[in-house]
Amino acid sequence: MQLPAPPAARRLTWLRWSCTTALGLSMWCAGAALAFDLQGHRGARALAPENTLSGFQRALAIGVSTLELDVVLSAEGVPIVSHDTAANPDITRDPSGRWLQSRGQPFHQLTLAQIGELDVGRINPASRYARDFAQQQAVDGERIPTLAAVFEQVKRLRADHVRFNIELKRNPERAHESPEPEAFVRAVLEVVRTEGMASRTSLQSFDWGLLKIAQRLAPELPLAFLSAQRPRFNTLHSGTWSAGLREADFKDAPALLAAAGARLWSPHFNDLNRTLIERAREEGLRVIPWTVNEWPDMERLIDWGVDGLITDHPDRLRAVMEQRGMTLPPPVAPMVARQN
Template sequence: MPTLEPAPARRLTWLRWGCTTALGLSLWCAGAALAFDLQGHRGARALAPENTLAGFERALAIGVSTLELDVVLSAEGVPVISHDTTPNPDITRDASGRWLQSRGQPFNTLTLAQIAEFDVGRIVPSSRYARDFPQQQAVDGERIPTLASLFELVRKLRADHVRFSIELKRNPERPHESPAPEAFVQAVMAVIQAHGMAGRSTLQSFDWSVLKAAQRLAPEMPLSFLTIQRPRSNNLESGVWSAGAQIARHKDAPAMVAAAGGRLWSPNFNDISQRLLERAREEGLRVIPWTVNETSDMERLIDWGVDGIITDHPDRLRAVMMRRGLALPPAVEPAQASQAPQAVRTATTH
């Protein structure tokens, strides 16, 4: 009997699962069983203000399959879109137009009216953030949107193909800045279900206690287990971030994710190797690494067989996919995007 060569890492995809469970997805979804998941990180962070409606419109105009975003809760318990549990001084101006000089009060202590006063349409020019993203085009007057307003915008633009990867931002080392996991999941799921987006959404978090709560409260929801294993940041080591689990008690990160009931693993792209991707396949996991901005890294990861990539540069990833002959998600033309009323773009009270 001839010796068989080992098969390359097999690419799985959310579309094969999502298209059979979600109602109302586009024909593109139904016909692209092997589509690669192009995720725009915080919209299109390298090109437009992060986690804003303007940024999400930019990502849609480029053409993404998934909008990646972050949510926290306001004092009223309303999900609003922010990467940080407190206002970020690198991107936040107050009602008088002055840059915040330090981290503000936690969002869960601020009302929607107070949150609506912040302008997050521009980076502080002297900041490292500005140096990291010199191509980002400011949109002065852009406000922190609610999760509901994003869903409404996507419906108005008829971007029926796009999915949402929603990160629930909770720091278990600063629990006073966030709601309890159960309350957090309930608040986010209420908005998702009210807008009919359960079949198009995935919940993700570095705090696995949030994912454990989601497994109990919304067992039908796809979940993404976020990981980072850097020398100065490791959410798998102590058990504080990973709901008590510790990497030392498992063979590797894929085994740890699988033991937690995960089906989708989203590691820092620096932490993954081809062998570790193969291990993820052995554990039955799909793999979508974050945040990949250089073309050479995108090429390598696609060669290895990842299921998608989260990137600040959806334009670069789309170009790579085009050269590779991968199926491209539809783009929402800028002319369509411009039809969205300004009231929707800045709303924070939906």
């Protein structure tokens, strides 16, 4: 009797099949894209300020295959890199150096000049956030970058193998905090295309309405359908986040994803089990869960055959992968070492 292939081999076999059958995945199917996808969440959030140029440089120095980042728009309609639709007081100081006391105006109501005055180089030590990420090294004076600046940084570092997984941040339950959906998607696509990064970029969102717009405007770009089924945050329950689709109307979450036109599913890692991953395969879905930070969780999910992991600790995930003999993405030397 022939023994079953190990999880990594099964994953690559399935990917080779999907490259020839699933539409819209050609960018994921060339060369190293077949390998396990090590995604640095907001750069390397556990180690460096999130969604900043220094944070992305830290992730690249560790060695990731994909930079995961979030975008919103400024008042001018320029994509900027922020997880929140308004400044997060846990990580933001005003021009005088004082910690913000509230979220304030949404970014899409602030100019680039106003946004550029905010310091996001360290976590407020009085916050729970600081306890959660006690290892993060501060970089005082770090600013919120534009999406174009991130692309330019990666070009300067000649990190030509690195991909970008860009989350479009919009809360459909607080739509007033975000710009008009189609204008939002168009603004991001314009930067991606102008910077020549379309072949290296995927878009993701919890708001599947934005992904439907992206499917229409940029059918060539891979899309990742984010989901959460947590007690206080369930994006598949009411249809508000999932473009009108509700899990109760389908066999299970993978069936809902397939009905939405998904090819890549990024669920909360605690929402997964081996059976659901097998069901996702039956529905033609790749699976890259978020945000996986602990060694045992990484090992379990790799054993179950996921296609990659999004993590605040790319250093830990690299160690797990190395221990298992998995192919590692190359690290990228810091900019100071490349000036010649």
